[in-house]
Amino acid sequence: MRLRSPALGQSLTRIAPFALVAILYLVTALLIPGYASPISLLSLLLLSSLLGIAAIGQTLTILLGGLDLSIPAVIGFADVAVSQLYGDGWPMIQILPLIALAAIAIGVVNALITKLLNVHPLIVTLATGSILLGGVLAVTHGQATGSVPDWLTDMVSVIGQTGPIPLPGAVVAWLLLSAAVIFLERRSVLGRWTFAIGANAEAARFARLPRLAVWCAIYAVSALLAAFDGVLLAGFSGAADASVGQPYLFTTVAAVVIGGTSLLGGRGGYLWTVAGCLIITELTTLLVGLGFDQPTQQVYLGVLIVLLVLLYGRDAHVRMRI
Amino acid sequence: MTAGLGKNGPVLVHGAAGPLLQVAGLRRAFGETIALADCSFEVRPGEIHALVGENGSGKSTLIKILSGVLPADSGGLRWQGAPAQFADPRRAQAAGIATVFQETLVVDELSIRDNIVLGLDGLVRRRAGRRGETALARRALAEIGLDRPDIEAPLASLPLAERQLVTVARAFVRPWRLLILDESTSALDIADRDRLFEALIRYRNDGRSVLFVSHRMDEIAMLADRITVLRSGRSVATLAAKDAPAEKLLEMMSTRAEAEAAEGHGAPPRVAAFGKTMLAVEGLALGRGTRPFTLDLAAGEILGLAGLEGHGQDRFLECLAGLARPAEGVIRAPQGPIRSPADAARNKLAFVPRERKRDGLFLPLSVLDNLAMAMLPRLARGGLLRPTGLRRMAQAAIQRMRIKTARLGTPIAALSGGNQQKVLLGRWIATEPRVLLLNDPMRGVDQGTKLDLYEVLRDLAAQGIAIVFLSTELPELCLLCDRVAVFREHSLAALLPRGRLSERSLIEAMFGHAAPAEVAE
Numbered sequence: 001m002r003l004r005s006p007a008l009g010q011s012l013t014r015i016a017p018f019a020l021v022a023i024l025y026l027v028t029a030l031l032i033p034g035y036a037s038p039i040s041l042l043s044l045l046l047l048s049s050l051l052g053i054a055a056i057g058q059t060l061t062i063l064l065g066g067l068d069l070s071i072p073a074v075i076g077f078a079d080v081a082v083s084q085l086y087g088d089g090w091p092m093i094q095i096l097p098l099i100a101l102a103a104i105a106i107g108v109v110n111a112l113i114t115k116l117l118n119v120h121p122l123i124v125t126l127a128t129g130s131i132l133l134g135g136v137l138a139v140t141h142g143q144a145t146g147s148v149p150d151w152l153t154d155m156v157s158v159i160g161q162t163g164p165i166p167l168p169g170a171v172v173a174w175l176l177l178s179a180a181v182i183f184l185e186r187r188s189v190l191g192r193w194t195f196a197i198g199a200n201a202e203a204a205r206f207a208r209l210p211r212l213a214v215w216c217a218i219y220a221v222s223a224l225l226a227a228f229d230g231v232l233l234a235g236f237s238g239a240a241d242a243s244v245g246q247p248y249l250f251t252t253v254a255a256v257v258i259g260g261t262s263l264l265g266g267r268g269g270y271l272w273t274v275a276g277c278l279i280i281t282e283l284t285t286l287l288v289g290l291g292f293d294q295p296t297q298q299v300y301l302g303v304l305i306v307l308l309v310l311l312y313g314r315d316a317h318v319r320m321r322i
Numbered sequence: 323m324t325a326g327l328g329k330n331g332p333v334l335v336h337g338a339a340g341p342l343l344q345v346a347g348l349r350r351a352f353g354e355t356i357a358l359a360d361c362s363f364e365v366r367p368g369e370i371h372a373l374v375g376e377n378g379s380g381k382s383t384l385i386k387i388l389s390g391v392l393p394a395d396s397g398g399l400r401w402q403g404a405p406a407q408f409a410d411p412r413r414a415q416a417a418g419i420a421t422v423f424q425e426t427l428v429v430d431e432l433s434i435r436d437n438i439v440l441g442l443d444g445l446v447r448r449r450a451g452r453r454g455e456t457a458l459a460r461r462a463l464a465e466i467g468l469d470r471p472d473i474e475a476p477l478a479s480l481p482l483a484e485r486q487l488v489t490v491a492r493a494f495v496r497p498w499r500l501l502i503l504d505e506s507t508s509a510l511d512i513a514d515r516d517r518l519f520e521a522l523i524r525y526r527n528d529g530r531s532v533l534f535v536s537h538r539m540d541e542i543a544m545l546a547d548r549i550t551v552l553r554s555g556r557s558v559a560t561l562a563a564k565d566a567p568a569e570k571l572l573e574m575m576s577t578r579a580e581a582e583a584a585e586g587h588g589a590p591p592r593v594a595a596f597g598k599t600m601l602a603v604e605g606l607a608l609g610r611g612t613r614p615f616t617l618d619l620a621a622g623e624i625l626g627l628a629g630l631e632g633h634g635q636d637r638f639l640e641c642l643a644g645l646a647r648p649a650e651g652v653i654r655a656p657q658g659p660i661r662s663p664a665d666a667a668r669n670k671l672a673f674v675p676r677e678r679k680r681d682g683l684f685l686p687l688s689v690l691d692n693l694a695m696a697m698l699p700r701l702a703r704g705g706l707l708r709p710t711g712l713r714r715m716a717q718a719a720i721q722r723m724r725i726k727t728a729r730l731g732t733p734i735a736a737l738s739g740g741n742q743q744k745v746l747l748g749r750w751i752a753t754e755p756r757v758l759l760l761n762d763p764m765r766g767v768d769q770g771t772k773l774d775l776y777e778v779l780r781d782l783a784a785q786g787i788a789i790v791f792l793s794t795e796l797p798e799l800c801l802l803c804d805r806v807a808v809f810r811e812h813s814l815a816a817l818l819p820r821g822r823l824s825e826r827s828l829i830e831a832m833f834g835h836a837a838p839a840e841v842a843e
Contacts (some may be wrong), residue, residue, distance in 0.1 A: 188709050189698045196695050200685040206675050206682065207696045207749070208667055267686045 017275030020308075024282040032289035042158045042168070044281055049174035050156070050236065052249055052277040054229045056181055057222025058252035059273045064218050065187075065198040065265030066121035070110060071226040071252055073129030074103055075245025078230025080136050080144045083240035087146025091279050099227050106132065107223030111215035136242045144240035152235035170232050177225070181270045194218055197264025254305045255280050279308070329394040333671045340403055342367045342531050343388070343500060345557075348397035350383050350384060352736055359555035361397070368529040370522060372542045372563075375552030375575050376740065376768035376778045381535050382424060384552070388533075390414035402499075415441075418499035422489050422506040424535075424739075424766060425679060430478035432744040434470055435459040437477050438491045462491035467517030482509045482676075483631040490518060501525070501531045507541065509794070511630045512829070519545055536770055538795070539568040551575055552701050572769060596804075597621030600644065600757050600788040601660075606651030608634045608641070608812045614651055615814035617807060619757070619788050624779065626799040627792040629809030630832050636676075636761065638809065639792050642666075643673035643759050655757075672696075672755035674747060676762045676792075683734055690716045690730040692745050697753045719748040724774045740771030747775065757788045764798060776802055796825040808832055 029036045054071055061068040071160030078099050085095045110128055114121045136144075154160040162172040185191040193214045197204040204211055226245070233244050259276030261268025283304050287297040338619060341364035350358040358380040365371045375381050386392040388399070390408030399406050401417055408414035414421070428437050429641050438459040459473055468487045470480075477485060486509045493501055501522075507515050520534050522545065536542055542549060542563075549566050551558040551574045558574050599618050607614040612634070621627055629635040641644035642653060643669050644666035653660040655669040664671065675681035684692055692715045716730050723744040727737055734742060747763060758779075779802060783789055793799050799806050800823045808816040808831035816831035 056830045187709075189705050189707060192691060192695070192698055192707070195687060198692065199686045200680075202681050203684055206673065208663055209695070262686075264682065318475045 002020060014260070017279065021275050021278045021282065024279060024286070028282060028286045028289065031286070032133055035285075035289065039158060040285075042171075043178045044278075044285060046156065046158055046168055046285070048277045048281040049170045049247065050229060050232060051255060051281060052174045052274060053170075053177060053225055054245075054248045055252040055255045055273050055277055056177060057219075058269060059256050059259075059261055059268070059270045060194060060218050061121070061222050062182075062253075062256050062261055063198045063265060063268060064194050064215065065201060066114065066219075067253065067263075068110065068125050068147055068219065068222045068226075069122065069249060070078060070106065070125040070129035070132065070224065072137070072245030072247075072249045073132040073231060074106060074223050074226035074273035075230035075248060076242040077132050078103065078135050079234040079244045080140060080146075080240045080242050080245075082152075082231045082234045083146030084140065084144055085146070086148055086155045087240075092149060092152075096231070098229065100224060103223040103227035104220045105218035108216045110223070111212070111219040114219075114253070115212050115215050127248075133242055140240070142241070144242060146240045147236060148235050152231070153238060154235075156232050156236040166212070173228075173232075178270065178274055185269050190214065195266050197265075200249070250302075251280050258305065258308050327536060339363060341400075341521075342402060343533075344400040345384075345388075346398050346400070347554075348384065348387060348399075349395045350380075350387060350392065351395055356555055357699055358387070358394075361552065361555065361557045363550040363560050365531050365533055366548075367499075367531055368526055369547040370526050370532045370534055370545050372546035372549040373533060373535045373552065374537075374542060374549060374571055376770045379552040379575070379768070380555040381552055382504060382739070383555075385421065385423075385502055385533075385535065388414065388502060389419060389423075403785070415496060418497065419502065420493035420496045420498035420500070422493045422504065424505040424508075426485050426489055426509070428477050428483065428485050428488060430476065432477060433474045434463075434477055434488060435473045435479070437488050438462055438495055440492060442495065443490040452459045458495045460493065462494040463487075465494055465521045467514070481632040483511060483514055486510060487514060487518070494521075498530065500531045500533060502535075505537065506533045507538075508765050509631065511794070513630075515541070515782075537766070539571065542571070543568065569784055574619050575769065592666060596623050597786050600655065602654040603642075604652050604654065606638075606641070606653065607649045610638050610649050612649070612811070613813040617814065617817070619790065621756070621788050622783050623805070624783050624789045624791055624803045626803030626806035627809065628796070628799055628806050628828055628832060629815075631794075633809045633832075634812035635792055635807075635809040637812070638807075639673075639759055639790060642790060645673070649794065670754070670756040671759060672750035672753055672757070673759040674750055674761060674763055676765065678739075678743055678746050683742055685733075685735045687734060689720075689725070689727050689734055689737065689745060690732045692734045693719050693749050693752065696749050715752060719745075719752050722751070723748040723778060740767045743767050744771060744775070747778070751778070751782065755787065757790070759784065759790045761792050762794055763791070764793065764795065772798070796828050799828060800824060 034040065054075060054283065057068050057071055081099050082095055085098075086092065106128060110121070110125050113119060113128075114124045155162075155173075157168055160168035160170075163171045165172060185194070193204075193209050196207070196309075197209060197211055197214055201211070229248075230245065234240065237244060255270075255276035256273050257263065257276070258279055259268065259272030259274070261272060280301075283301060287300050292300065343365040345364065346362050348358055348361040349356075360378060361384055363371075373381055373384070383392065387394045388412050390411040393407075393409070394417060399408075406417065408417065408419070411421075418480060429440065432440070435456055439455045444453075462715055463470060463473075466487055468484060468491070470484070480488070490503070496651055505591060507518065510518065519541075522534075526532060526547075534542075534545060546563045548562055549571065550560040550569060554574055561571075589745045598621055600621050601619040602753070603615070603617040603619075605614045627635040627639060637646055641648045642660065644663045647661065655665070655671070657669045658665060659677060660666055660669060660671070680683065684695065687695075690712065694712055697715075698707065701707055701715060713730065719725070720727065720730075725737075725741050725744045725748065727741065734745060737745065743763065747760075750758065764775065767775070779789055779791070790801070791803060803823065804820050806818045806823060806828060807814055808818065808828060810832060818827055818831065
């Protein structure tokens with residue numbers, strides 16, 4: 001008879017993403033001269049940070065049993081808003097709270113429509129995203145301009161420093177946010193409620209968990225962090241661009257899946273998405289380093305991600321136990 | 323249609339042929355948990371073979387291996403004398419093994435017919451054609467005596483008992499030699515169950531075999547030719563039914579001394595010392611035009627709810643929990659009337675739903691999470707959980723409920739059904755409710771767990787908690803309850819005090835004092 005140990009299988013699934021991060025790094029270092037230099041490592045971390053911050057919301061909403069496809073639109077909105085308003089002479093101390101409030105409102109609307117009208121979050125978040133991006137383009141007539149403060153540019157510069165720490169601000173922010181999210185997933189009431197609702201929504205109803213409030217909170221967090229990412233991306237590109245978030249539609253979901261978080265909800269966690277983000281950034285860097293042009297990169301990235309998920313992203317049959 | 327050994331009756335068939343299925347030294351572990359340690363027995367052609375054991379004794383794992391759902395770690399199967407292994411459920415089916423699993427696995431959106439023929443067809447091609455399928459489904463339903471003219475109706479419209487019968491009918495439409503029933507009668511009322519049993523006996527007499535798992539000793543006595551006892555993943559013995567009275571089986575399944583008390587012999591008389599009224603049901607009508615009734619529940623009382631499937635007792639329990647609204651009347655409680663789950667929460671009412679996997683458990687989460695989930699804010703400060711408080715709460719619950727688990731972090735899915743049920747009850751008991759509403763909590767639970775839970779419930783009542791206990795098992799109602807409210811036609815038909823409780827009196831009330839055949843409908 002076949003021999004199989006689910007316990008071993010599970011711990012393998014947990015370690016596999018991190019092993020892959022290391023393997024990809026070594027492979028790329030061998031293939032591309034100069035890849036192992038500190039500056040390349042920093043740029044890898046920086047790009048991963050920009051993806052990683054956007055993927056926090058994706059992970060949490062998927063754990064909750066939903067998903068958030070409005071993330072790219074919120075990124076684009078924040079990117080344009082911060083550049084445009086700062087260019088118009090507004091102080092950042094006013095711009096940032098304004099963007100944060102708008103983002104929270106978008107997240108809450110996503111959750112309310114989904115739960116109160118009982119529409120699948122896939123279509124709800126795509127729709128709110130479309131409305132938001134359309135609105136931005138209408139208001140700016142598709143010609144957003146503006147500028148960003150120097151400190152914001154420094155936050156997303158490879159040679160940037162954060163006080164005494166020799167890392168750009170975006171990377172430090174990502175590390176702090178990751179630690180906070182991983183801690184709160186496990187140790188906060190909201191975190192455990194998120195897992196429970198994602199694991200079994202009916203049981204959550206009978207356990208009298210405040211499901212609507214949790215949905216609102218998680219979607220608000222998702223939109224808020226997407227907006228933060230948009231502000232960082234404004235610093236990165238230095239110009240207003242409503243479509244700057246588009247790549248993150250695919251990559252945030254892919255990072256979650258490659259990490260091993262179940263799209264069915266309730267299983268996984270942000271720690272594994274961190275690995276997923278590093279893997280996707282490494283793959284992109286590898287394809288750039290091998291000299292492929294942008295369209296070809298996209299084709300290969302898609303192929304590689306499907307292959308990865310096929311290789312080890314499959315859920316062990318936990319439900320088949322005993 | 324019959325592949326059997328002729329119609330010469332069970333006696334000849336019994337002795338004549340070699341075994342249909344032989345199981346030798348089967349073993350299966352899940353991580354550190356050994357579900358099946360060493361299991362050997364055989365099923366002969368033309369016999370009804372019962373499999374008994376506490377939950378966690380390995381029955382479900384064994385059945386999953388026989389059905390091709392799980393591979394075994396070691397050990398072997400022989401099917402009709404030849405070595406066999408079933409790599410997937412289709413192969414087991416092709417060999418002639420049809421399994422009805424413990425969970426009611428149905429597709430709510432499909433019709434009754436499509437649920438019965440589910441899995442027979444290819445992706446595109448229908449094997450029998452629509453008309454043929456209808457005929458197949460009707461024949462299978464007729465076999466088990468379920469009379470549904472509306473075979474096109476969506477399955478969601480059926481009550482639980484009939485949904486369960488549909489899963490049985492699904493097994494019947496396959497060309498089987500061995501039918502495996504894993505706790506497949508738990509939701510059936512007595513009339514339905516008896517019709518199913520008659521069908522099984524007909525098949526047995528035709529030379530087919532049935533492997534039958536049940537926790538009900540009366541069913542086993544009624545049906546089984548031979549009985550294999552499992553304990554802690556090992557097959558302890560296989561006995562002929564005549565050598566195996568219930569007391570002996572219970573003793574073999576269990577290391578407990580209390581096992582003899584299992585079927586209600588020597589139930590301690592309850593001392594009625596009830597407190598003030600916790601719930602006052604006034605002029606309650608469950609539906610439009612049903613007869614209203616009035617009922618009180620006192621602190622420290624265990625009130626049983628009984629009735630044939632679909633006669634309103636479930637609905638009444640949901641009304642008490644604030645999950646359903648009655649057509650008329652009011653349910654008064656100390657902190658205001660109960661109209662919503664929030665009202666129920668304010669009055670410290672806890673409700674434990676019937677289908678523990680669908681409505682109760684968070685399967686991917688740990689034992690700890692599952693225990694604490696209904697009271698997290700109380701275990702937290704500033705939104706952050708306090709690990710020591712959390713562990714203390716969980717350990718207290720594990721001790722109180724006698725839950726067998728390796729660690730607090732073990733996924734709840736790795737526990738046996740009985741222990742899962744203990745976790746679910748423990749979750750609500752830990753919230754310190756004033757009223758505990760239980761919907762058939764002993765369904766699919768082994769004797770050992772039942773004895774533990776009876777004790778827990780009696781302790782709670784002694785502490786002044788009011789308990790409403792819906793059950794489909796009459797001996798259990800007689801054993802545990804101070805009063806039993808019997809429902810019939812969506813109203814209260816009788817309220818039997820402890821002095822008048824017996825299986826007979828309950829059945830009479832459930833059937834409205836008429837002969838069972840007349841009211842079974």
